[in-house]
Amino acid sequence: MHIVIMGCGRVGSALAQALEEQGHTIAVIDQDPTAFRRLGSSFGGRRVTGVGFDQDTLREAGIEDAGAFAAVSSGDNSNIIAARVAREMFGIENVAARIYDPRRAEVYQRLGIPTVATVRWTADQMLRRLLPSGAEPLWRDPTGGVQLAEVHTSAAWVGHRISRLQDETGVRVAFLTRLGEAILPSSQTVLQEGDLVHVMMRTDEIDRVEAAFAKGPEEEGGRS
Numbered sequence: 001m002h003i004v005i006m007g008c009g010r011v012g013s014a015l016a017q018a019l020e021e022q023g024h025t026i027a028v029i030d031q032d033p034t035a036f037r038r039l040g041s042s043f044g045g046r047r048v049t050g051v052g053f054d055q056d057t058l059r060e061a062g063i064e065d066a067g068a069f070a071a072v073s074s075g076d077n078s079n080i081i082a083a084r085v086a087r088e089m090f091g092i093e094n095v096a097a098r099i100y101d102p103r104r105a106e107v108y109q110r111l112g113i114p115t116v117a118t119v120r121w122t123a124d125q126m127l128r129r130l131l132p133s134g135a136e137p138l139w140r141d142p143t144g145g146v147q148l149a150e151v152h153t154s155a156a157w158v159g160h161r162i163s164r165l166q167d168e169t170g171v172r173v174a175f176l177t178r179l180g181e182a183i184l185p186s187s188q189t190v191l192q193e194g195d196l197v198h199v200m201m202r203t204d205e206i207d208r209v210e211a212a213f214a215k216g217p218e219e220e221g222g223r224s
Contacts, residue, residue, distance in 0.1 A: 002066045004029065006052030006082050007073030011098065013038035015070060020045055027061035030073075053082035055089060068094035076100055083113050138198065145203055148174055153197045156216025163187035169212040171199040 001024050005012050008030035016026045016039060026045035029052045030036065036047045050057030052073060063069065069086035071079035076099050083097040096114045099105040105117035139148040157165060162173050162185045176183050177196035183189075191197070201209050 001025075001068060002027070002062055003068045003070070004058065004061045004063050004066045004086070006030075006069070006071045006079070007098075008032075008035040008038055008047075009072070009074060010038070012070075012072045015072065016045060017043065025062075027066075029057060029061050051078075053078060053085045055085065058082075058085065058090065063090050063092065066090075066092055068092065069096075071095075071097040073098075076104055080104075080108055080113060080115075087113070140203070146200060147203050147206075148198060148200055149206075150196055150198050151209060151213045153191070153195070153213050154216045155193065157191050157213070158193050158195075160191055160217055161187065162189045162191065164217060165191065165197075168218060169199075169209055170205070171201045171209055174198045174200050 048061045071082040079097040086092040102117040105115040
């Protein structure tokens, strides 16, 4: 897939390199031509100097053939304008904009522009490391009845299978983050120290699930 990225800062350059490694063709737009140095000499994509929400600049970057557009410059206004141009003028469905102001991010989300609220995301991640307890919602269905959340897991669960964790807590493990990599576990996967457990559960059962994860497995001879 061809992907256009506006902004060649640390995020934009890292995103471009990662996507290129996955086999996608990439075009990066930035007003400052010296910013492209961050891409390195091995980068094979297009480097387009210009304003990311200018239609001619976007066409030069191949927006008409693109399957996705990411606006990750340092300016909230520029990012959201570029994201809207990509979606509304060029019909790009997969669009995302980085927003520093979390209040703006919520407004744009309601307008249908997917955003990543940098400050809020960073704060949430820091809280998870400083206060590793409870459940951190990552996604909720439109009714609010079901959610995907990272749940703090007691060390007592280490060495036990995912199947036992699911049976005793009543959740469904969606994925694990292990050594920085996301993995899809099977029922036979054994929990290891340091695993981050992401589960699907009913919103009204959060307190019960948190308690079960914190308590650890039941004694042998109990529920299995």
